[in-house]
Amino acid sequence: MSETNRTFLLANRPEGRPDRDTFELVEREVPDPGPGEALVRTLYLSVDPYMRGRMDDAESYAEPWAVGEPLRAGVVGEVVESNGAGFEPGDVVAGDLEWADYATAPGTDLQPVDPDLAPVSTALGVLGMPGRTAYFGTREVAQPGPGDTFVVTGAAGAVGSVAGQIAGLSGARVVGFAGSDEKVAFLEDELGFDAGINYKDTDDYRGALDEAAPEGVDAYFDNVGGPITDAVFSKLNVDARVAVCGQISLYNATEMPTGPRKLPTLVQKRARVEGFLIGDFATRFEQATRRLGRWISEGKIQYRETVTEGLENAPDAFLGLFEGENIGKQLVKVGERDA
């Protein structure tokens, strides 16, 4: 166990695509927990596409990260020391902590994780923010039902893979866009999608949808944006619902991206397009986690994790998200639980 605390700082604000120089690794002392705080040793940290937005100094739903300050992340860790935080050493907790070996946080900002329920890493994936995002975005915003065709982009990712399976449980035909034949096989063979489309195999997304969604699209869960989304909009049925969760294809854009105007289509189809943020459903997180946990235990929802070993490799894990290198939830494994 390291005695120093390796911590990644935001070295500078990236223009366009970030790279290794966006990150600076420093060694600091392990911090002492203040009153009411716990010291947490990181086991897993989560890298997520939305973090790209926090690197910019732009108005958004989340505060921008400050240059020279530690990067933050969803972390699952083990309590090392509790200064009246309401936890015992050895407890496993989840929280919004740092890209670091250790971090302190008020006990009230930490959620207990039950290691007997599921692998603790799932608290950052299918039983954490991505799973809840899929749950509410599908159920409350895209609203697929029996007889509907549901399309999801980023279908093999942490959110998309769960969204598609929930749509399937809802009785819909499920079509997913993903970026490799391996991912398409994962969708069709492991997750039970009705059809997967490898978008790197074709430019004719519309033609691919004509085949995979012959009755048009009733519900669309969009993680990607751009030309694939343009094609899906051209297939929307009357009264279609579009849940806009992410737009990863645009996150590194340095100029305002343009594309075909979509509002005329919305009138013709009386379609609804709605952006959502998972934080707006905070009062119902427990419902989502309980149901997802049950579906996993019943084998109705499958999940996969892509685990990068070592805190020092966290930037590569993050950058890989924009290359589509992960299947399922991308995690960084930083430490082992004490036996």
Next chain:
Amino acid sequence: MSETNRTFLLANRPEGRPDRDTFELVEREVPDPGPGEALVRTLYLSVDPYMRGRMDDAESYAEPWAVGEPLRAGVVGEVVESNGAGFEPGDVVAGDLEWADYATAPGTDLQPVDPDLAPVSTALGVLGMPGRTAYFGTREVAQPGPGDTFVVTGAAGAVGSVAGQIAGLSGARVVGFAGSDEKVAFLEDELGFDAGINYKDTDDYRGALDEAAPEGVDAYFDNVGGPITDAVFSKLNVDARVAVCGQISLYNATEMPTGPRKLPTLVQKRARVEGFLIGDFATRFEQATRRLGRWISEGKIQYRETVTEGLENAPDAFLGLFEGENIGKQLVKVGERDA
């Protein structure tokens, strides 16, 4: 009274902007009403922007008009002859008829118009389809409330002028875009809008909104689309609602119009964008008409009509819609009521 029946046919499908050659005026015999039908003499006919879409042979919510066939329109007319249609000669009715002096229709397709309630022309405007469109699009889709800022484009038109006033009755600050100083004065002085913006006076729509909507935009009723809509989207507040009613700035486009991609904004703002068609609210038309009628009689809603005289000038009245020549509802006066 003419003994022949002048009728406008669709001469050809326009590429881009229609012109006089799009229309062919023919003289035919006055038709005889079949069993259950009435013969109706046109008093007013309505020209509306959505008609541009019906001139194309493209899939849309309404059947394309056939080349060589009569153009159709909302008409208020007087029953000349009833062949078991359930009306008496002299009754005033409204229906979906033709650009013609006379037309026949089944009695079940005609709605009675009470000439004592309001000028019969209002059955094509504030008490007809445009008024109902404003009512449901504002109330059910854009949903302005007290403290909200509501923006409407095409604000001096048949739909926008009513939408803005309903938003005002709902307690919102009301901002309208229109295309002349005369129209802006109409909005501010006659309709009680909080601010009008003459979009032909500026290219800096965003700057104009910074002034007119300093607290951002909570509800947007869009009749126009294009760059004004881009500016409004840049001002949307969290949880904003956008009702997409029309996109007149794009109707004559010959290539797929492009513009800045808007879905990233929707995620940041958790905004909802929804297209709607008035036909989807058909079961509640009576509610809308009753309330609009009451508001007019109470002086809470003002309306204006731009009346072009003579059936032969109907094409010019229609083409003028795309030049923004009308204030309030654009009508064509075809005949007088029999005394």
